[in-house]
Amino acid sequence: MRLAGVIGHPIAHSLSPVIMNAAIAATSLDWVFVAFDVAEGDGPRAIDAVRTLGLVGLSVTMPHKEAVITALDGLTTDAEVLGAVNCVFRDGASLVGDNTDGPGLIRSLAEHEDLDVAGRRCAVLGAGAAARSVIRALASHGAAEVCVVNRGAARAESAALLAGRVGRVGRPTDVSSMDLVINATPVGMAGVASGGSPLDVELIGAHHVLVDLVYHPIQTPFLLAGAQRGARCIGGVGMLVGQACLAFERWSGCPAPASAMTAAVTAELAARSRA
Amino acid sequence: MRLAGVIGHPIAHSLSPVIMNAAIAATSLDWVFVAFDVAEGDGPRAIDAVRTLGLVGLSVTMPHKEAVITALDGLTTDAEVLGAVNCVFRDGASLVGDNTDGPGLIRSLAEHEDLDVAGRRCAVLGAGAAARSVIRALASHGAAEVCVVNRGAARAESAALLAGRVGRVGRPTDVSSMDLVINATPVGMAGVASGGSPLDVELIGAHHVLVDLVYHPIQTPFLLAGAQRGARCIGGVGMLVGQACLAFERWSGCPAPASAMTAAVTAELAARSRA
Numbered sequence: 001m002r003l004a005g006v007i008g009h010p011i012a013h014s015l016s017p018v019i020m021n022a023a024i025a026a027t028s029l030d031w032v033f034v035a036f037d038v039a040e041g042d043g044p045r046a047i048d049a050v051r052t053l054g055l056v057g058l059s060v061t062m063p064h065k066e067a068v069i070t071a072l073d074g075l076t077t078d079a080e081v082l083g084a085v086n087c088v089f090r091d092g093a094s095l096v097g098d099n100t101d102g103p104g105l106i107r108s109l110a111e112h113e114d115l116d117v118a119g120r121r122c123a124v125l126g127a128g129a130a131a132r133s134v135i136r137a138l139a140s141h142g143a144a145e146v147c148v149v150n151r152g153a154a155r156a157e158s159a160a161l162l163a164g165r166v167g168r169v170g171r172p173t174d175v176s177s178m179d180l181v182i183n184a185t186p187v188g189m190a191g192v193a194s195g196g197s198p199l200d201v202e203l204i205g206a207h208h209v210l211v212d213l214v215y216h217p218i219q220t221p222f223l224l225a226g227a228q229r230g231a232r233c234i235g236g237v238g239m240l241v242g243q244a245c246l247a248f249e250r251w252s253g254c255p256a257p258a259s260a261m262t263a264a265v266t267a268e269l270a271a272r273s274r275a
Numbered sequence: 276m277r278l279a280g281v282i283g284h285p286i287a288h289s290l291s292p293v294i295m296n297a298a299i300a301a302t303s304l305d306w307v308f309v310a311f312d313v314a315e316g317d318g319p320r321a322i323d324a325v326r327t328l329g330l331v332g333l334s335v336t337m338p339h340k341e342a343v344i345t346a347l348d349g350l351t352t353d354a355e356v357l358g359a360v361n362c363v364f365r366d367g368a369s370l371v372g373d374n375t376d377g378p379g380l381i382r383s384l385a386e387h388e389d390l391d392v393a394g395r396r397c398a399v400l401g402a403g404a405a406a407r408s409v410i411r412a413l414a415s416h417g418a419a420e421v422c423v424v425n426r427g428a429a430r431a432e433s434a435a436l437l438a439g440r441v442g443r444v445g446r447p448t449d450v451s452s453m454d455l456v457i458n459a460t461p462v463g464m465a466g467v468a469s470g471g472s473p474l475d476v477e478l479i480g481a482h483h484v485l486v487d488l489v490y491h492p493i494q495t496p497f498l499l500a501g502a503q504r505g506a507r508c509i510g511g512v513g514m515l516v517g518q519a520c521l522a523f524e525r526w527s528g529c530p531a532p533a534s535a536m537t538a539a540v541t542a543e544l545a546a547r548s549r550a
């Protein structure tokens with residue numbers, strides 16, 4: 001039996017074991033995926049642990065996404081440009097860091113929503129790690145415009161640069177003229193004090209496709225408001241599973257069983273909502 | 276889900292995952308036990324991995340039993356005296372090394388064979404790591420005599436010292452007058468070139484209790500010859516499960532489900548014999 005895992009802190013509520021063990025079961029690999037609670041500052045030591053114990057792969061979440069970089073043998077261009085790693089895979093004797101958040105969203109939209117971002121005008125709400133990965137991926141996949149809406153101007157500028165010539169900083173009112181609006185802030189997440197919608201709902205119209213990266217609850221205030229105003233609404237399970245699919249394929253070389261993974265995480269989220 | 280494991284090299288044929296996962300299943304712990312192929316020289320780094328990833332426990336086998344000591348926070352008296360560790364457990368924030376081979380044999384003989392070594396005259400064939408642990412445990416549990424029979428005189432002397440005042444170095448012919456004869460050499464193990472019995476079978480009689488630490492095959496040439504000469508014969512599965520029970524209890528604080536562990540390893544050995 002081979003081991004893969006995720007490091008983070010806190011990690012107890014991570015959905016990665018549910019998603020990845022569903023993928024392992026569906027592909028009959030003799031693997032197991034375990035969540036490791038690794039203290040802040042111990043990210044590089046955890047990478048050494050992966051090397052010494054021969055793990056087949058590692059997912060990386062807060063607070064280690066930047067800290068692990070010094071301990072890795074290499075980075076993909078995505079991880080290097082973003083300065084953040086969410087997936088470590090083996091390339092021969094080397095451990096390489098990748099960032100599959102943004103590419104996972106693009107893949108999920110294409111495969112499960114029949115939605116190609118090429119030529120679309122996109123607004124991204126937020127400028128944190130997930131937002132940055134999404135901004136870069138939108139530009140890489142041919143978005144016509146990537147407008148970054150964020151309270152902090154400096155972080156917004158830095159994030160918009162990741163989209164190159166199609167990137168710019170915008171205001172909430174700019175959202176009206178966009179095709180795709182992506183919430184990459186934690187607003188609306190269960191347990192986050194600043195509840196509600198990350199955007200004045202008056203700015204949302206029937207021409208919009210809304211994507212919320214928040215997946216707990218599945219129906220966020222942002223998406224509920226959007227649906228009431230006639231927008232097409234897409235929840236956060238897609239990117240969650242999409243980035244996991246890319247990681248699983250990096251590790252195993254097998255196509256990821258996306259439907260089994262989606263079914264497992266949807267069932268787990270439903271169980272948590274009832275609890 | 277929490278993780279435990281074994282480190283060694285080679286490790287592919289280790290029975291520890293079979294035994295320990297059977298124990299985990301029988302006690303309904305949300306744990307998994309994985310074998311890690313750790314290169315010679317990387318034992319101390321593997322201990323750091325246990326610390327960083329928060330494993331609940333670690334079994335240690337060749338070639339790391341001595342090398343891990345420098346990386347541990349403490350040792351039991353058994354491990355310290357023997358200079359070898361086969362089990363690492365947590366004591367608060369500390370990682371402590373223990374040696375459960377000899378105590379595992381004593382426990383298995385007492386619990387499953389109704390055999391108390393106290394007052395017995397014992398011969399131990401061999402002076403390697405397993406022999407040394409058994410020699411110390413026999414003396415600790417009141418054996419009247421522990422006679423070490425080994426080709427290399429220096430190692431035999433050193434091993435006999437572990438039994439204190441009841442220890443001595445002996446010759447094969449001394450075995451005739453013993454009650455208990457324990458084979459702690461690899462002779463008779465499947466795949467070991469020097470097959471056959473570790474002792475001239477003419478020296479074995481009906482008054483003997485023979486114990487073979489070799490468990491693959493279950494019926495070794497030593498035990499088969501002993502049975503033909505009327506001796507009571509005990510195979511190596513007992514110590515294998517006994518030392519695993521002690522490790523499992525160190526890690527979990529729960530009584531080890533010895534029968535489930537024995538059943539699992541016996542079934543696995545039978546399957547390997549057929550293969």
